[in-house]
Amino acid sequence: MNTSLQNTSVKYSDLLSEIETGQVKIPQFQRKFVWGIKASAKLLDSIMKGYPIGTFIYWRTNERLRSVRNLGNITLPEPNNGEFVNYVLDGQQRLTSLYAALKGVRIGEEDGKTTDYSEIYVDLLAVEDDEIVTTEIEGRNPQQIIKITDLMKGGYAIFKLYPEEYHTKLEYLKEVLTGYTFSVINLKNAQIDVATEVFTRLNVGGKALTLFEIMVAKTYHIFQQKNKSNDEEAIFDLSVKYEELSAELSASHYDTIPSATILQVVSILLEKDCTRKTILKLDKMEFIQIWDDACNCIKSSIDFFRGYGIVVGRILPYNALLVPFSYFFYKHKNNPTGDMKKRLEDFFWRVSLGFRYSSGVEGKLVQDIAKIDKIIANELPKYEWGVTVNKEFVESQGWFSTGKSFNKAILCLFAKQKPKSFDNNLDVIIDNSWLKIASSKNYHHFFPKSWMAKNKKEKDYFFVNHIVNITIVDDFLNKNVIKAKSPATYMKSFNSKNDELAETMKTHFIDIEKDGIWENDYDLFYNNRLKRIANALNKMIIPQETSNQELEVYEDSEEIINEN
Numbered sequence: 380m381n382t383s384l385q386n387t388s389v390k391y392s393d394l395l396s397e398i399e400t401g402q403v404k405i406p407q408f409q410r411k412f413v414w415g416i417k418a419s420a421k422l423l424d425s426i427m428k429g430y431p432i433g434t435f436i437y438w439r440t441n442e443r444l445r446s447v448r449n450l451g452n453i454t455l456p457e458p459n460n461g462e463f464v465n466y467v468l469d470g471q472q473r474l475t476s477l478y479a480a481l482k483g484v485r486i487g488e489e490d491g492k493t494t495d496y497s498e499i500y501v502d503l504l505a506v507e508d509d510e511i512v513t514t515e516i517e518g519r520n521p522q523q524i525i526k527i528t529d530l531m532k533g534g535y536a537i538f539k540l541y542p543e544e545y546h547t548k549l550e551y552l553k554e555v556l557t558g559y560t561f562s563v564i565n566l567k568n569a570q571i572d573v574a575t576e577v578f579t580r581l582n583v584g585g586k587a588l589t590l591f592e593i594m595v596a597k598t599y600h601i602f603q604q605k606n607k608s609n610d611e612e613a614i615f616d617l618s619v620k621y622e623e624l625s626a627e628l629s630a631s632h633y634d635t636i637p638s639a640t641i642l643q644v645v646s647i648l649l650e651k652d653c654t655r656k657t658i659l660k661l662d663k664m665e666f667i668q669i670w671d672d673a674c675n676c677i678k679s680s681i682d683f684f685r686g687y688g689i690v691v692g693r694i695l696p697y698n699a700l701l702v703p704f705s706y707f708f709y710k711h712k713n714n715p716t717g718d719m720k721k722r723l724e725d726f727f728w729r730v731s732l733g734f735r736y737s738s739g740v741e742g743k744l745v746q747d748i749a750k751i752d753k754i755i756a757n758e759l760p761k762y763e764w765g766v767t768v769n770k771e772f773v774e775s776q777g778w779f780s781t782g783k784s785f786n787k788a789i790l791c792l793f794a795k796q797k798p799k800s801f802d803n804n805l806d807v808i809i810d811n812s813w814l815k816i817a818s819s820k821n822y823h824h825f826f827p828k829s830w831m832a833k834n835k836k837e838k839d840y841f842f843v844n845h846i847v848n849i850t851i852v853d854d855f856l857n858k859n860v861i862k863a864k865s866p867a868t869y870m871k872s873f874n875s876k877n878d879e880l881a882e883t884m885k886t887h888f889i890d891i892e893k894d895g896i897w898e899n900d901y902d903l904f905y906n907n908r909l910k911r912i913a914n915a916l917n918k919m920i921i922p923q924e925t926s927n928q929e930l931e932v933y934e935d936s937e938e939i940i941n942e943n
Contacts, residue, residue: 382573385439385565391481391557397465398478401458403437405475406444406466407596407618409578412475412486416514419476420499423527424512426559427501427552434562435474436581437465438574442663444596468566468574469581481556483528500524501552503545511552525549531556571597572659590655591621591638597659598666615667624674632809633681633692640698643744644705645673651748653702654741672709680704683714687724688795691809696731696784696791699740703747711755721921722754728919731788733766759921768916770909777846779822789846792915799883800853801873802860807851823852825889826901829863835901847909850887867899888912 389397397403425432441463458464467474479486483497498514503523505511516524522541529537533553538546566577575593600615621638628634643653649665650657680701681692689695707715707723715723726747730736735743750760776785798807809821824843826835831843842848852861861869870891874880884891888911895903 382569383567385567387563387565388560389563391559391561394561395478395481398474399455401456401464402462403465403467403474404444405471406438406468406578407592407599409467409471412472414472414476416494416496416499418472419480419496420512420514422473422476423480423499423556424510427511427555429555429559431562432473433470434564435470436468436564436577437566438468438569438577439463439465439565439567440569440574442571442597444571444599465565466574468578480527481531483526497526497528499527501527501530503541503548527556570659572656589639590642590658591617593659594642594666598663600663600667615670620670624677627674627678628681628692631678631681631685631692632690633684633695635692636677636698636701640701641673641677643699643702643741644677645669647702647706647744647748648673648676648709652741652745673705676705676708677701679708683708683723687727688797689791690794693781694787694790694794694809696787697736697740699736699744700727700730702744703751706748707751707755710752715754719754719757722759724919725921726750726754726760728788728916729762729764729766731784731791732768732916732920733764734784735764737784759923762923766920768913768920770913773847773909773913773916774845778841779844779846779849781822786846788916789849789912790851792912792919793849793851793887796886796888798851798886801856801870801880801883802876804877804879804883807853809851821851821853823850823856823861824848825850825887826866826899826904827861827863830865831901834865834899838901842905845905847905847912850889865899866896866904870896888915 422432441461443464444466478484479496480499483495485493485495485497487493500513500516501524502509502511502513502519503525512527513524522545525537525541530549530553533549538549541549566574569577571593575596595617598615598617621641624641625634625636628636642658645666646653646658646661648669649661683704684695692698695701703726704723714720730747735747746763750762753760773789776783777789779786781787781790794809799805800807824831825848826843828843831838835843860872870880874891877883881891888908889896889904890907891897894907895901
């Protein structure tokens with residue numbers, strides 16, 4: 380069906396009837412009602428003077444969205460199933476103000492205050508350019524003003540309370556309000572992405588809607604759920620479901636996963652595609668029905684990462700990695716073992732080190748689902764991108780920044796080693812809250828930057844602030860013990876406390892006897908650790924020819940890189 384626009388005119392009585400019967404709703408992606416009582420009075424004053432107040436734009440559809448059910452906090456009925464609903468795309472503030480004032484309702488605010496919209500009055504003495512509608516009545520004669528709500532009720536019982544000279548004017552003012560024609564445009568037969576695009580363009584000064592906000596509105600559903608005694612009403616609210624999932628994942632330190640990634644997982648499971656267009660066209664009931672399964676396979680993926688040593692979500696090279704791994708656990712319920720596990724790990728490192736999801740993510744995810752299918756079938760996928768990990772590659776990509784996928788991949792390698800604390804050989808506790816920024820005290824420059832600036836001035840800062848010079852340590856040690864001391868100095872203090880210091884440092888790819896630590900030899904330390912890191916990464920990759928027949932090249936084995 381083709382999208383169409385229908386221009387209509389609606390009388391006061393019809394407009395209020397549509398609101399009161401639940402035919403007019405405010406979609407969830409609209410901002411909250413923010414107009415005050417004075418702005419509402421100004422709107423009614425314009426109507427009294429016959430001024431245009433703008434057009435209401437509705438999206439007319441029989442879809443059911445997550446909506447701000449009531450205008451303001453006014454309790455209104457829900458429409459019957461199958462009935463069309465007019466979701467307000469433009470005019471929410473005007474429409475709510477109008478309804479609140481004409482019905483005289485009270486609207487509660489977030490700060491606990493309540494505004495009584497019945498306190499809007501018509502000034503019976505107003506002439507020409509005076510304000511006809513006002514909220515300022517202090518010191519006024521009660522017989523020279525009338526509440527809007529009383530004016531709309533009208534009739535002899537109310538008008539007889541006023542001097543007879545005002546009766547004709549009262550009747551006239553009531554007719555002006557009830558006879559006012561409101562302009563409405565109905566957007567009909569439109570998909571939700573079209574409706575939200577219209578909303579975004581109408582609200583160019585506001586923030587563009589996210590895909591998640593649209594899907595929250597689209598997938599909202601109320602249904603009857605049977606329990607042991609009777610039927611009860613249940614609600615699927617994606618925003619609540621996502622909050623619940625995030626709360627569960629926080630216990631695993633993976634609460635940093637964005638909502639967009641969760642939507643991609645659901646879409647891949649349903650359609651093997653996850654473009655914005657595909658997500659917006661997902662069937663609501665299919666989305667709801669697969670939600671629990673999607674959450675479970677996401678949790679299984681995270682359990683796999685954690686078991687592999689990647690114990691926090693913040694160092695995951697790409698959040699999008701959750702998509703193919705969730706697909707794997709959706710299709711393969713058991714934990715992978717043997718060759719299947721090695722191939723899945725190979726996939727992880729090829730994506731992480733090959734900058735796979737740095738651009739064009741959606742299309743690449745679709746391609747990679749086919750590779751996951753191969754792994755599930757106990758086959759080794761063919762990769763169209765090569766991964767060459769050698770000293771030169773690690774060095775060129777190693778400028779330290781926590782936002783770089785390559786650096787995160789190296790941090791995953793460090794975490795996989797289960798690094799030990801320098802002072803007692805106990806596991807370093809890695810937590811998301813520690814790892815937010817590159818200047819975090821848990822990212823320790825083994826040769827401190829300030830010490831290098833004073834003692835190795837000739838060394839280019841690129842090589843100082845390099846992933847090769849980074850270790851993950853306890854916050855306390857970095858701030859209170861190591862500070863800006865040289866490695867030879869602070870390592871001597873740890874050597875006297877930790878009898879297993881040599882083994883401790885191997886978990887950080889450091890050899891305290893061969894790496895020039897006691898001589899503060901940065902070049903020897905840097906080159907030796909660089910080789911070990913490159914060698915360890917190579918062991919993660921299963922060598923093969925890429926689809927363009929370029930053979931991947933690996934660092935030659937040397938004694939120095941085989942020690943760990």
